[in-house]
Amino acid sequence: MSEHMVVQEVATRDGFQIEPVFVETAEKIRLIDALAAAGFSRIEVSSFVSPKAVPALSDAAEVFAGIARRPGTIYVALVPNPKGAERALQARVDEINLVASVSETHNRANMGMTPEASIEGFGRIMETVRGSGVSVNATVATAFGCPFEGDQPADKVLAQVERYRALGVDGVTLADTTGMANPRQVAGLVERVLPALGADRLTLHFHNTRGLGLANVLAAYQAGARRFDAALGGLGGCPFAPGATGNICTEDLVSMAHEMGLATGLDLDALLALARDLPRLVGHDVPGQVARAGRPSDLHPAPPLKAA
Helix, strand or coil: CCCECEEEECHHHHHHHHCCCCCCHHHHHHHHHHHHHCCCCEEEEEECCCCCCCHHHCCHHHHHHHCCCCCCCEEEEECCCHHHHHHHHHCCCCEEEEEEECCHHHHHHHHCCCHHHHHHHHHHHHHHHCCCCCEEEEEEECCCCECCCECCCHHHHHHHHHHHHHHCCCEEEEECCCCCCCHHHHHHHHHHHHHHHCHHHEEEECECCCCCHHHHHHHHHHCCCCEEEEEHHHCCCCCCCCCCCCECEHHHHHHHHHHCCCECCCCHHHHHHHHHHHHHHHCCCCCCCHHHHCCCCCCCCCCCCCCC
């Protein structure tokens, strides 16, 4: 396979959704336009969920209306139900993302229903978007473990992938929603899922809860995966996962890829500038490392020699 990596930016949805400070609509639009200018081919912009449930994303329609759409960039929205799908179509999204946990306990906590009920609802969403030209991605959340039930068997994950394929989705994401994955587990699951989907239809979504985010990316890449979600500054986290921290950090991932000779099509300097501005938007420091330490190629003057 070619030496490249596709990075989908999710900070403006997955990151901002749990921030206690509302990021102003104009700031979201400015950031999304800057991310597109930095080279992203895929940006998860927002979510058409109930404003009461997720007030941080209550301006989804306004954000989609305000962005300057860059040719070649796919603008994505998370959609929970047919009503959300209708709103997404009105906003002219390019792709919708559906999410159901493979863990029943987590799905009940997150969605208020069983995974089976969620997937049944996805069928109605597919009817809503059919013929619109909008593509559909479906996410298997807690694919690498649930904080309430523990390990989720690979056969169970594959069965959910097959249910998604039967619905006619265009792509599937395997999500380490709660940061429980390890590299060997990741490689094994990717090797089983990849033949059914192909690298252009499979996305991996990792969290860095236990410090293994980039190691898991590398394991997935070596197993044949090529598409990965990441959040600028490492923003995000699952509100239904005790102790969970954010997504893998976009600029850290891109720095690693470039150091390894993997093309991403992204402007790392632009990403670092945007990441360094994030504390102003969200009101707190963010966990990204490269924005703090600099790129490995950023050299420093030698210290003065000590007198003999």
